[in-house]
Amino acid sequence: VLTPNIPEAESLTQMNIRSVAAMKKAAAVIFDLGVKNVVIKGGHLPGRKSSGSTDVLYDGKEFYEFSADWIETKNTHGTGCTYASALAAGLAQGKNIFQAVEQAKRMVTQAIGQSLCLGHGHGPVNVPVNETSPNECLDGLQMAMNILTATRCGQLIPEVQSNLVYAEAGAETESQVAGFPGRMIRFRDGVRVLANPEFGASQHIAHIVLAVLKHDSSHRSVMNIKYSEKIIDVCRRIGFAVESFDRADEPAENKNKDGFSLEWGVNSVLLRTRMIPDIIYDRGGWGKEPMVRVLGRNPVEVVHKVLTILKHL
Template sequence: MRIPRALTIAGLDSGGGAGITADLKTFHALGVYGMVALTAVTAQNTLGVRAVQEIDPSIVETQINAVAEDIGVDAAKTGMLSSSPIMEAVARAVKRWGFPLVVDPVMYAKSGDPLIRPEAMETLKRVIIPIAKVVTPNAPEASHLAGFRVETLDDARRAAKVIAEELHPEIVIVKGGHLTGNESIDIVYFRDTGEYRELRAPRIDTKNTHGTGCSFSAAIAAGLARGLSPWDAIKLAKELITTAIKYSLPLGHGHGPVNPMAWLELRAYRADVIDEMNKALSMIEENADLIGKYIPEVQSNLGYALPAFYARDLNDVAAIPGRIVRYMGKAKPSGPPTFGVSSHVASYILTAMKYDSEVRSAMNIKYDDRIIEAAKELGYVISSYDRRQEPPEVKAREGASIPWGTEQAIKSVGRVPDIIYHLGDWGKEPEIVVLGKSPVEVVSKLLAVLRRIDEKSRF
């Protein structure tokens, strides 16, 4: 079995948001074994850099040689290279081992603090960038490398070509994060063919972008280590960094870090949600006769949201496409659990999660006085809302009724209850919604209530 291996040659950010910490998270998120050649230790946080201690250049070079000769390096990236001697040591080792190199030409921290000595700028151009397969400057860095201000897409295209032709890396990516517009557009230039390509993503409005360049370049290196073509590695990196920014972490008082682990965590959480939904659906199918008696005219649905940090909208809630129907008197799911197919039960879940992030699941059933009575006997917390009291401005707004009603019910008991119900309104069927931490818990609550009713009906 081949294990892809990537090396980061960069500095340590004590705040954990950039440098080797961000790189190793990115490598791990993409299934690549990560190694480190440390170039500097920085004392920094989300507000700025307080101190820098460079590592002796000979130690930097020895770190690279040590891992390359034993473990092996499929691809590497550079980050903070603060001095000419460090750059020259890195260049010697890279040339010795011949692995593909991604250069993030780090010049300033997110706070604006310099991370490279002024006299090392020419060494960066003369020694490091010429040995790069890919170089990834942002607009300010591209301005330094190309010799003119990069403020527009046309400037970025011109700068990419100038950097490629004068400094000789194979591929130049002028990143669009510092440019303006509704999209973040990266300009990619291939020196051998003279071809331009663009990578576009929606611009995300957040101040928490610390470590963006580190994770982007690390993702390219990880893709190369996995054997992807340069273009496929670059596309993968764009997808990862867009996700990392979308789910960036609101930490500290300055620029919080991006979250490259979101790439991995989202996939794991989505798989877990589907697995838990399937367990609950098996319980429903095993009790199809009993539950089938309580399917409403609008049919039932069962939903389960991603954990609160990742649950942003209806697309982050899994439910049953076509709902859970009554077929031949039995409850029958219409299809497999799928994300983004419910607006009804998902609205209950997302609203409840604002008040208790652990309550991530819900199921609606038809209203029956016996259910409310049995639930009270079992000690469940029950609340309700009156759809007739719904304000006109709420009724007029699409999708606002359920969040309004759910909040009314929660506020009336001071917590998220086990059951919320309403008695309907003109054209609106009465319903009961069972809530819980997981779909298995929700179905278990429902079955406990229905069995209680069944037991009482026998006596």
């Protein structure tokens, strides 16, 4: 497999590459030189800042596109090496070329997103490493829940109840996000859980934390609490970064996909703000309860924010 960027592909083909269509033509030309697979990386393509970065794979039969949001940073040293290494590792693991390129694209995007500003010029990308064991996630949730159940926080629990989740580092699926089975329920003026935390126990809140992880790998915990104007006012008064989305703006094709509304809402906020707020809320919609989501790096941090809100109500 050959993985040229745009300038390299132009040198190999003597073409001017200014579009995805031109990338495909160039990939076909390079394929005819004798390689089995060609991946042209689109990080240098004009217009990438608005449309995102798109890579093109050609296997001699079909063209495949792999796209990701553009990340504005000068710290891109090592992107090519990271991409090629991740692709080679995927092939060594037995993945097919499509799966290996998908893995490489995802990994290099994460590495750019958490790149480091070191020295002069272009700083290095920072390859994500899963440093969290499953037990650490479960123990962290249990510790946070012990703190929460010792308080009278029942007034913060919404009609649909709450959940508190904690994702493994680099999580990509619901099965890598731990939460409480049956959610957290209001009992008198407090909160109770029905069972110990488990992986795959949450769907809706898991979608939120997975969406956050695509933008910032350090924020891996979320809890939903009741919405009210008073709660939002308190959040702003105590200095929390507060952002929101409007369900009325959601594309129609998203609304019938269970859980995807939340992913869309969170993505719309993070793409607009380019930062991770403490609070993301919405005022609900048809059949949807208004909700506040509290974000943090770990469950104890999230619970601390929740109890800070409670203290100031």
